[in-house]
Amino acid sequence: MNKAALIEQIKTKRSVLCVGLDTDLEKIPPHLLLEEDPVFSFNKAIIDATAAYAVAYKPNIAFYESMGVKGWQSLEKTIQYLDDRYPEIFTIADAKRGDIGNTSKMYAKAFFENMNFDSVTVAPYMGEDSVTPFLEFPNKWVIVLGLTSNRGAFDFQFIENAEGEALFESVVKKAQDWGSSEQLMFVLGATKTEHLARLRAAAPDHFFLVPGVGAQGGSLEEVLKQATNKEIGVLVNSTRGIIYQSDQEDFAIAAAQAASELQQEMARLLF
Amino acid sequence: MNKAALIEQIKTKRSVLCVGLDTDLEKIPPHLLLEEDPVFSFNKAIIDATAAYAVAYKPNIAFYESMGVKGWQSLEKTIQYLDDRYPEIFTIADAKRGDIGNTSKMYAKAFFENMNFDSVTVAPYMGEDSVTPFLEFPNKWVIVLGLTSNRGAFDFQFIENAEGEALFESVVKKAQDWGSSEQLMFVLGATKTEHLARLRAAAPDHFFLVPGVGAQGGSLEEVLKQATNKEIGVLVNSTRGIIYQSDQEDFAIAAAQAASELQQEMARLLF
Numbered sequence: 001m002n003k004a005a006l007i008e009q010i011k012t013k014r015s016v017l018c019v020g021l022d023t024d025l026e027k028i029p030p031h032l033l034l035e036e037d038p039v040f041s042f043n044k045a046i047i048d049a050t051a052a053y054a055v056a057y058k059p060n061i062a063f064y065e066s067m068g069v070k071g072w073q074s075l076e077k078t079i080q081y082l083d084d085r086y087p088e089i090f091t092i093a094d095a096k097r098g099d100i101g102n103t104s105k106m107y108a109k110a111f112f113e114n115m116n117f118d119s120v121t122v123a124p125y126m127g128e129d130s131v132t133p134f135l136e137f138p139n140k141w142v143i144v145l146g147l148t149s150n151r152g153a154f155d156f157q158f159i160e161n162a163e164g165e166a167l168f169e170s171v172v173k174k175a176q177d178w179g180s181s182e183q184l185m186f187v188l189g190a191t192k193t194e195h196l197a198r199l200r201a202a203a204p205d206h207f208f209l210v211p212g213v214g215a216q217g218g219s220l221e222e223v224l225k226q227a228t229n230k231e232i233g234v235l236v237n238s239t240r241g242i243i244y245q246s247d248q249e250d251f252a253i254a255a256a257q258a259a260s261e262l263q264q265e266m267a268r269l270l271f
Numbered sequence: 272m273n274k275a276a277l278i279e280q281i282k283t284k285r286s287v288l289c290v291g292l293d294t295d296l297e298k299i300p301p302h303l304l305l306e307e308d309p310v311f312s313f314n315k316a317i318i319d320a321t322a323a324y325a326v327a328y329k330p331n332i333a334f335y336e337s338m339g340v341k342g343w344q345s346l347e348k349t350i351q352y353l354d355d356r357y358p359e360i361f362t363i364a365d366a367k368r369g370d371i372g373n374t375s376k377m378y379a380k381a382f383f384e385n386m387n388f389d390s391v392t393v394a395p396y397m398g399e400d401s402v403t404p405f406l407e408f409p410n411k412w413v414i415v416l417g418l419t420s421n422r423g424a425f426d427f428q429f430i431e432n433a434e435g436e437a438l439f440e441s442v443v444k445k446a447q448d449w450g451s452s453e454q455l456m457f458v459l460g461a462t463k464t465e466h467l468a469r470l471r472a473a474a475p476d477h478f479f480l481v482p483g484v485g486a487q488g489g490s491l492e493e494v495l496k497q498a499t500n501k502e503i504g505v506l507v508n509s510t511r512g513i514i515y516q517s518d519q520e521d522f523a524i525a526a527a528q529a530a531s532e533l534q535q536e537m538a539r540l541l542f
Contacts (some may be wrong), residue, residue, distance in 0.1 A: 015510065022374070034471055035467070037425055060374055060377075061367070061369075061375075061376045062370060062374045062375070062377035062381070063377050065377065065378065065381040066377040066381045067346055067381040067385075068347065068377070068381070068386075069340055069343050069347065070341050070345050070387045072339065075338065076339065094370075096368070096369060096370050096394070096397075097333070097367070098394060099331075099333060099365075099367050100419070100420065100421040100423075101421065103293070103334075104333070106333035106334050106336065106337040107333045107336065107337070108330075109337040110336040110337045110339070114337065114338075114339045115339075123367070123369060123394045123396050123397075124396060124426075124427060125394050125395060125396045125416055125419075125427060125428070126367075126394075126416070126419050126421060126423050126424065127421070127423025127424055127425065127426030127427055127428070128422070128423040128426055129421050129423040130423050131423075144388065145396055145397070148371070148396075148397050149371065150371040150372065150397055150398070150400050150401065151398070151399070151400050152397050152398020152399040152400040152401050152402075153397065154398065155395075155398030155399055155445055156395060156396060156398055156438065156441065156442065156445070157396070157398070159430070159432050159438060159441060160432060160433065161430050161431060161432065162431065162433060162465060167430060167438065168429065170427065170430060171427065174426055174427070182538050217450055218405045243527070246315065267296075
């Protein structure tokens with residue numbers, strides 16, 4: 001998917017909502033466990049219930065990988081379903097991969113060729129040749145970790161060089177040499193809103209994927225105030241606040257309700 | 272596996288060889304493609320041929336992931352085979368994972384519970400809570416990326432803070448607060464031997480996993496001179512130099528020959 005199509009969808013739906021699909025057998029409604037593929041059944045119901053309000057879905061690959069071959073099958077079915085049924089919606093493989101060149105190429109193949117994800121999250125520690133193999137796929141995106149939403153972000157991401165530039169700023173600046181704003185986004189945690197403006201200054205044109213609103217404590221209003229650009233330029237992820245609103249038969253209705261409320265707040269703040 | 276058992280094996284075999292299993296359908300002998308699971312058949316033959324010379328095996332997870340569900344099955348069969356047949360050999364899931372706490376826990380479950388790997392490689396960018404969930408498993412190891420063997424290592428790993436400490440040094444120092452040398456190792460690329468002594472000084476007791484000898488250009492002699500400690504403390508990985516010596520019927524014999532030569536050189540330099 002290209003940037004224009006993503007922006008078009010944002011304007012049509014008046015939403016920047018990305019729904020995280022961290023699907024966990026211990027958290028989904030117990031009645032689904034009787035189904036042949038409980039994970040896919042859950043995802044399908046959540047997607048159908050929230051697609052009117054969301055512009056992106058983000059399966060968290062760890063949750064599928066932790067279920068072995070069965071999890072991998074559920075993931076393949078989920079991306080296939082999104083692709084067939086909602087081709088206009090942006091899809092993110094939240095995998096945080098990154099390795100030497102020939103290995104990153106294999107990861108790119110896994111997520112872009114075998115599965116038709118629009119984008120994959122990539123860790124920057126290993127530098128350029130760990131990222132560029134993903135950029136060789138037309139109309140696919142790399143989402144590089146900039147400033148993450150977790151506590152451990154303070155361990156290394158804020159280390160400053162002699163010029164007072166923090167590591168996360170160096171990453172965001174350097175990565176712009178590798179790919180344009182048509183193929184590269186950055187992850188920026190909503191729990192660190194005081195730094196969002198600094199990051200927007202470092203990357204004026206790129207989309208930011210912002211996790212951490214809701215359960216992790218980030219404020220939607222602050223994020224939209226600090227991180228948007230002239231093309232809006234943000235995707236705001238919510239996971240637990242949407243997909244686990246109910247563990248009863250009404251789980252999809254409850255998810256739709258939560259997604260709708262978030263979309264309305266986004267519309268109010270953005271448009 | 273604990274550290275004493277690993278050292279015991281190193282002394283018995285007079286070897287620090289880790290064989291990388293970057294198994295690629297385009298590179299394995301074509302006659303294997305007729306088998307039901309060519310990847311597992313290749314791995315099994317390579318393992319049986321080289322187990323006398325190797326103390327560790329390191330499947331590169333990207334190569335399996337790029338083959339989807341089938342690849343995941345081949346990986347599960349490979350670790351199961353190693354576990355059943357060669358329980359004394361150390362196994363490394365070269366996955367370079369790392370995410371917020373509850374997600375890292377899922378990756379740990381994937382590699383330590385569902386599959387019985389002894390260790391997993393982890394990227395440090397997201398800090399402590401991305402690493403510690405892996406450390407909660409007894410007798411399992413985390414191998415944190417310190418200084419990698421690729422060109423992109425120069426993009427961020429050498430950024431110095433105000434005190435002149437490079438990021439890779441900060442990582443190696445900080446990570447020692449999270450886990451002891453009984454559960455934590457570091458990845459240190461053989462292509463950067465001029466920095467190995469600096470790293471050994473920063474982490475005197477920890478094992479280093481050293482990739483980059485052979486095809487990537489690192490010198491075994493330099494690595495063993497600079498990076499060993501009083502308990503030896505290194506695992507040296509070789510992949511292409513062993514597993515792809517021949518693409519004919521004799522591929523396993525050729526791999527055994529290459530592994531044997533490398534082991535002899537290790538024995539000569541170390542003992």
